[in-house]
Amino acid sequence: MEHEHLETFKAEAQGNGWPTKVEISNKEWKIQIDEPVDDGGSNSGPNPMQFFTASLAGCQNEQAQVVADELSLSIDQINIAIEVDLDLSGFMGMADHSNGSYKSVRLDAVVHGNVTDEQIQTLGQKVDARCPILALLRTSGCEIESNWSKN
Numbered sequence: 001m002e003h004e005h006l007e008t009f010k011a012e013a014q015g016n017g018w019p020t021k022v023e024i025s026n027k028e029w030k031i032q033i034d035e036p037v038d039d040g041g042s043n044s045g046p047n048p049m050q051f052f053t054a055s056l057a058g059c060q061n062e063q064a065q066v067v068a069d070e071l072s073l074s075i076d077q078i079n080i081a082i083e084v085d086l087d088l089s090g091f092m093g094m095a096d097h098s099n100g101s102y103k104s105v106r107l108d109a110v111v112h113g114n115v116t117d118e119q120i121q122t123l124g125q126k127v128d129a130r131c132p133i134l135a136l137l138r139t140s141g142c143e144i145e146s147n148w149s150k151n
Contacts, residue, residue, distance in 0.1 A: 049086055057082045059133040060107065067126045075113035082107050104143040112151040124148030
């Protein structure tokens with residue numbers, strides 16, 4: 001039987017009308033979300049989809065460090081590149097909703113260190129299975145292509 005470890009994360013957003021800049025914070029940090037100038041913003045920060053993509057990269061990297069430690073792997077560095085295809089028809093008002101708008105994810109992780117190809121594949125499989133953001137995409141029906149390789 002699997003155990004549940006539930007944590008609650010909080011953030012508050014404050015937008016002040018147009019343009020689209022929003023400040024999001026909690027007691028420990030503050031971030032800014034905006035849109036490019038062409039989309040009515042001032043380009044003072046990433047847009048929400050860029051933040052989501054960056055969150056996936058960060059989650060994969062953090063999970064990789066945890067799993068590498070569990071497997072006693074000697075890893076110097078992991079470079080993770082992510083591309084996400086997003087159907088914006090709901091967001092743009094061309095559809096009634098944006099259900100399942102994340103269509104595909106391409107993830108390339110390059111591992112630097114004293115590890116074998118087999119160890120890297122095991123690492124990648126465990127990371128992909130445990131990353132909560134990738135799990136969110138997977139359960140939404142998003143197609144995921146994940147490649148883990150050695151430098």
